[in-house]
Amino acid sequence: MHRQTVHCLTHSAAWKSAGGGVFVTLMAAVCAVGSAHAAGEAASAPSTAPASAPAASAPVASTPTTPLAKPQEPRERHAGTFWQGTVGKGADNPGWNVWLSVYDPPPKARDQDKDPVADTLTGDAYDDRPQGRTMWTIEGRNAPERRFVWRERADALDPSGQPMVREGGTLSGALSADGTAATGTWSDGGRSQPFTLKRAARYREITGTAGQATITERYPVTGDAAIDALVQSLRINRCDQYDTECVIRISAVGLGDTVSLLRMVWAYSGGAHGNYGFTAGNWRRGAQGFQPITLADVLNPTSACLQSFNTQVVGALKREGAPEATRGVLKEKDLRNPAFPFTLQGDRVVVHYGPYEVGPYSSGAFRAAVRVDDLGAACRRPTT
Template sequence: MQRHAVHHVLQKSIGVRAFVTLMGTLGGVAAAQAGSEAASAPSALPASAPAASAPVASAPIAPLAKSKEQHERLAGAFWQGTVGKGADSPAWNLWLNVYDPPPKAQEGDKDPVADTLTGEAYDDRPQGRAFWSIEGRNAPERRFVWRERAEALDAAGQAVMREGGTLSGALSVDGTTATGTWSDGGRSQPFTLKRAARYQEAISASGQARLTERYPVTGDAAIDALVQSLRVRRCDQYDTECVIRISAIGLGDTVSLLRMVWAYSGGAHGNYSFAGGNWRRGAQGFLPIALADVLNPTSACLQSFNTQLVDALKREGAPEASRGALKEKDLRNAAFPFTLQGDRIVVHYGPYEVGPYSSGAFRAAVRLDDLGAACKRPTT
């Protein structure tokens, strides 16, 4: 199922995978290189475009702040770009988060090319999957290979592992771009990726709890301020541990972020939930985007949108998919857990929302073109 198995992610990896082989600089170039990177302004996007595939500034990342935090490190990178049009396939956008292994894993691994990397991949290819998980290992000579794998349901409703295409290529000398070829079943298309952010991880004490925060840093002051607005910076009073992760989904003139908060305060397991953050850059700076700013917020549109959401949840195996239908108030809530991924709106569901905790979390992707005329916003 296309679910967030976050209780596994927090330890090692999750069941929905793509295998990745790449060198450590894909997760982040050595910190010494950061000071030499020049800033570049993001490309303009149409005001109505939900996609955020334009590159953002790769300005120097400020030195890690000195604070009460016990440990800070660079923990990975966010990449975005395009897979070019092939002889028999259209072009699509690609977004990729790659996270470095935790420090203890790095110290215990004596093989210089054996560091395990994890993360997520997103794309908006027609009729394609909206989400993949990735896992891989470093490789020498700045080259990499990504093999797509994802768990899906067969006709009988049983979980099966689906093999996808392969992305193979190389990093630029400065580690800020990656180019190569996507191939699948004899088809091949070129791709180009740009590193749009690097992840910073901070571990500190919050009352009696251990707090771990991971969030992207872009070098664009306005975008980084949006990221900071989603930070929580503390655990709740009765927590003994909490993990807060802000993931980039798209960066540019449209910014789409997803925050996951996991907390444990006793009992059999912790629990986690999601919050979204979406903004569009305008003349007065970034303005928040709610679903009502993307869709025509009418009852007819809501009905169409809910039909698509529930169908998507059923395809992903959500035991109680019908509970995933939205209410009118959700359309106007800027913190509602949705993200913008190319031509798709993706709604994120935590445990218990559309099934028992054991089922994990789910995401439902709906293509704007599938919603029909009822959801098109007026042009005047």
């Protein structure tokens, strides 16, 4: 499978995720609580990996390796937050996990809408609920007194294969006084479950220039030196001398003893539209610090496992509406590529596809989620 940067959407449409999930919401209250801290974090966080960072924090992407050019006269802002938590967890219910990035509206959008209650935020979300979708779009608005409401939505196909929008549940809750936790109730069709979230990172956005290009970069800052060094290792330039605009976004997918980060680069150098593509970084914490992992470290890298995995990938892409799902099959070399665009969400492996990879330009990007337990014995790694 060809995994290089591909021709893609126009800038305004580049963030369409035809198959998957974007948790969209609220939380201007987060900015109210955290804006004073965000400036301090922005000043103190390193722009490159600290000298004391462990060797395991070296860049995992195979190419390119040129350090990101420092923008001239950069503008910096707090751009959002990353949350992790559970829904429905209790003494007799394991519930499910959720991972949520919430992005603040751009400054211009805020200027047009002065009412903080009406701010609508965007983001990305994943969950590992049994028998459910892995990814959702969530639309919501802020509410007074630190309260918020998120409504789940997702693009899908109906039984006849026609595109449709699937409505999910609603999460309504409130932030803690310090803005580091959120609690509330998830409800859907008369069912309800409690949820709890913890803030694991803040997103920082820097906009400036390098040569003739305008560069906008967004990445998470956790306050954990080892994890932040991993983030810094993905801050490598994918823009070239011919670009007039470049956007680099590093998204947290999971943070903890396993760290999963997705990196997207969009660039425009003229013509009808720009180009974008994905790489990723995945690490596990061990006795020697964080070590990079590939799909071969997650699955048994045999031909039988690869066949089983590809069957699941193609099926997932078809369910998400990818017109050319069979083009999404992986090759053996993809299993050992540390920059291959896969991320880990609980017991699922998610493979990320840019435009043109599994459908025409107009279809946008897709994600295929595969539950490891569905792969069978062929993919179980041998125990020692």
